Amino acid sequence: MKILLLGSGGREHALYWKLSQEDNLVFTAPGNAGIPSSINVDWFNFSAILEYIQHNNIDLVISGPEGPLASGMGNFLRPHNIPFFGPDQEGAQLESSKIWAKKFMSRNGVQTARFWSFVDGDFEAASSLLRELKGNCVVKYDGLACGKGVFVCSSMSDAETALHAMDNLSKKYSHSHSPYQSPAFLIEEKISGIELSITIITDGKNYQMLLPTQDHKTLCESNVGPNTGGMGAIGPLPLLTPQIYQEIISQIVEPTIIGLNSENIVYKGFLYFGVMLTKNGPYLLEYNVRLGDPEAEVIIPAMKGKLTPLILNALQGKLENHSHYESLFSSRTYINVVFASDGYPSENLLLNHEIKGLKDLAPTTNLFFSGVKSINDKFYNHSGRVLSITCEGETPEAAINHVYQECERISFKGMHFRRDIGKYIQ
Ligand code: AMP
Numbered sequence: 142m143k144i145l146l147l148g149s150g151g152r153e154h155a156l157y158w159k160l161s162q163e164d165n166l167v168f169t170a171p172g173n174a175g176i177p178s179s180i181n182v183d184w185f186n187f188s189a190i191l192e193y194i195q196h197n198n199i200d201l202v203i204s205g206p207e208g209p210l211a212s213g214m215g216n217f218l219r220p221h222n223i224p225f226f227g228p229d230q231e232g233a234q235l236e237s238s239k240i241w242a243k244k245f246m247s248r249n250g251v252q253t254a255r256f257w258s259f260v261d262g263d264f265e266a267a268s269s270l271l272r273e274l275k276g277n278c279v280v281k282y283d284g285l286a287c288g289k290g291v292f293v294c295s296s297m298s299d300a301e302t303a304l305h306a307m308d309n310l311s312k313k314y315s316h317s318h319s320p321y322q323s324p325a326f327l328i329e330e331k332i333s334g335i336e337l338s339i340t341i342i343t344d345g346k347n348y349q350m351l352l353p354t355q356d357h358k359t360l361c362e363s364n365v366g367p368n369t370g371g372m373g374a375i376g377p378l379p380l381l382t383p384q385i386y387q388e389i390i391s392q393i394v395e396p397t398i399i400g401l402n403s404e405n406i407v408y409k410g411f412l413y414f415g416v417m418l419t420k421n422g423p424y425l426l427e428y429n430v431r432l433g434d435p436e437a438e439v440i441i442p443a444m445k446g447k448l449t450p451l452i453l454n455a456l457q458g459k460l461e462n463h464s465h466y467e468s469l470f471s472s473r474t475y476i477n478v479v480f481a482s483d484g485y486p487s488e489n490l491l492l493n494h495e496i497k498g499l500k501d502l503a504p505t506t507n508l509f510f511s512g513v514k515s516i517n518d519k520f521y522n523h524s525g526r527v528l529s530i531t532c533e534g535e536t537p538e539a540a541i542n543h544v545y546q547e548c549e550r551i552s553f554k555g556m557h558f559r560r561d562i563g564k565y566i567q
């Protein structure tokens with residue numbers, strides 16, 4: 142089958158790796174240095190993508206990132222009879238509008254923190270609420286903001302800074318797909334607990350659970366430093382008891398699927414649940430309408446079964462319900478470690494240094510590129526997140542030892558990676 146895969150990060154490299162092993166010819170737009178058959182068409186150029194699909198007789202289009210989904214690529218391609226995997230614009234609002242998503246959770250009994258929404262720049266009412274909460278809250282910009290829209294506050298001064306940022310974000314991300322009058326934002330009750338990532342593939346009615354994972358979001362060990370796009374991930378999770386797993390299914394996953402059905406939202410794609418395990422049970426923090434990154438770099442290598450038939454069954458509405466992931470995944474532990482450039486996550490990055498040691502990695506180590514440039518068979522760091530590797534082991538300890546032995550082989554000037562991926566779960 143000919144597949145067009147949209148995106149350019151480590152997640153897309155992992156999808157490419159898996160789909161290529163399953164008798165598919167995979168084309169990418171725009172791809173990256175690790176994905177050899179890339180074509181140079183940007184996903185936001187819908188007409189160029191359509192022309193490319195028709196010219197090359199593409200059988201299936203898969204979106205890695207949320208951008209094409211939130212921009213309505215599914216709505217655009219489906220009338221041309223092109224199978225597109227991922228929700229339409231309406232379903233994509235589960236990620237592209239935090240207010241819309243929280244209202245969906247409330248309507249459908251999905252357990253989530255209390256919230257208050259503000260649209261059209263109602264800053265006076267927001268300030269008065271912040272004073273009531275003594276600044277102890279979370280402030281979230283409504284639309285897509287490249288991971289920069291959430292502010293966890295502990296004081297009035299934090300909260301005021303966050304409120305000020307809402308105004309700036311609405312200017313910077315004016316095309317952020319928020320369906321509300323800008324600036325729109327949320328104030329949420331602050332909750333606490335361990336966070337984990339739950340992912341399913343769904344046809345909107347049935348779903349297959351994928352491997353539960355945990356992302357490590359802060360830059361430095363012991364969860365300190367600025368938030369990043371993710372510095373590594375582990376799966377499955379030793380802390381996930383059968384009871385907690387069942388609570389997540391019954392209080393978060395099932396009500397979501399029932400809600401999609403009862404609201405007639407067509408949803409055929411991956412769906413990600415950012416869950417926090419609080420002392421009152423699991424709470425949903427957010428949905429993503431795609432695979433997480435770097436979670437995908439753990440989920441995909443750990444998948445024993447084939448991915449293509451799952452995607453095709455989901456598209457045809459023929460997915461079987463599997464609330465357990467075990468039969469589809471290896472029982473070993475998989476760990477992914479991300480390498481970043483000096484300066485990340487700021488925009489002041491040390492770039493264009495040669496990456497050495499990639500050829501010395503063991504053949505069983507998965508190597509995924511995100512910001513790598515290739516010139517004459519040499520590789521150079523090209524953006525903040527550069528590459529990641531995934532290794533496995535019989536136990537979490539064995540997987541940790543394995544991945545860190547492999548990390549020692551890689552070097553480039555200014556590189557940074559966390560040395561506690563898989564160890565620190567809080
Ligand atoms: P989100 O993009 O909505 O998942 O938020 C990003 C991060 O902010 C989450 O991974 C949490 O660490 C934190 N966060 C979000 N909402 C809350 C909340 N209600 N209480 C505490 N922390 C939160």
Ligand code: GLY
Nearest residue numbers: 356371433434435
């Ligand atoms: N790792 C979280 C995300 O992809 O948004």
